[in-house]
Amino acid sequence: MFPGQAISAHDQKRFAGRFGTLHRHLLGGSRALSSNGADPEILAWKTDGASRHTAGDAWHADVTCDKEPIWGSFLRLLAVPAIGGGDTAFANMYLAYESLSDPVKALLEGLTAIHDGSRAWTAGYGEKPEPGKAFPIAEHPVVPSHPLTGRKFLFVNEAFTSHIPQLTRPESDAILALLFRHVERNLAFQTRVHWAADSLVFWDNWATQHHAVWDYFPFERSGERVSVFIGQGPAR
Numbered sequence: 001m002f003p004g005q006a007i008s009a010h011d012q013k014r015f016a017g018r019f020g021t022l023h024r025h026l027l028g029g030s031r032a033l034s035s036n037g038a039d040p041e042i043l044a045w046k047t048d049g050a051s052r053h054t055a056g057d058a059w060h061a062d063v064t065c066d067k068e069p070i071w072g073s074f075l076r077l078l079a080v081p082a083i084g085g086g087d088t089a090f091a092n093m094y095l096a097y098e099s100l101s102d103p104v105k106a107l108l109e110g111l112t113a114i115h116d117g118s119r120a121w122t123a124g125y126g127e128k129p130e131p132g133k134a135f136p137i138a139e140h141p142v143v144p145s146h147p148l149t150g151r152k153f154l155f156v157n158e159a160f161t162s163h164i165p166q167l168t169r170p171e172s173d174a175i176l177a178l179l180f181r182h183v184e185r186n187l188a189f190q191t192r193v194h195w196a197a198d199s200l201v202f203w204d205n206w207a208t209q210h211h212a213v214w215d216y217f218p219f220e221r222s223g224e225r226v227s228v229f230i231g232q233g234p235a236r
């Protein structure tokens with residue numbers, strides 16, 4: 001977390017670009033105009049008294065439905081709630097995996113999971129793809145080894161992950177529910193970012209999940225996210 005960063009959207013993109021290739025989000029140009037105009041490399045959002053949902057209000061990693069998932073995300077807030085709140089909770093996916101029992105680890109070894117963009121964006125937000133197109137779907141290991149650190153981590157999330165194809169649907173639903181609740185309930189590998197104006201937060205999107213805490217309705221919270229990929233990741 002970098003406090004006191006009164007930077008422009010251009011500066012945010014320039015900084016993020018030092019860590020990888022800028023990601024072009026499918027909803028980036030249409031969800032909301034950013035301070036940089038309609039820019040697919042910036043995902044802009046605003047939650048206020050007229051909102052019926054807010055971006056990120058569930059445990060997730062960003063855009064895991066991509067074949068090459070985002071590695072790093074860079075988020076800055078433009079407006080923080082006047083009453084406080086609006087934290088972002090983060091969970092460590094290295095510890096999520098390492099804290100599982102050995103029999104569960106053995107069960108997960110070699111399994112893959114399907115990550116479906118429509119699960120997060122259509123079912124979650126009511127967004128629809130452009131005519132003639134579909135939101136991406138990708139298959140990733142449930143327990144990959146991190147390309148940059150070599151450590152194993154848990155790579156399923158409730159927002160995007162639909163099922164484990166090697167299992168029957170009831171088996172898959174049961175195992176995924178176990179893993180989702182494991183992330184959600186274990187405060188031992190969670191932390192929270194308390195936002196202030198002009199703060200910039202940079203996180204490893206493979207080795208963490210996050211949750212935007214919506215505890216400030218009807219006050220406003222808005223921000224812009226830039227993300228990068230590095231040409232490798234859990235799919236490999």
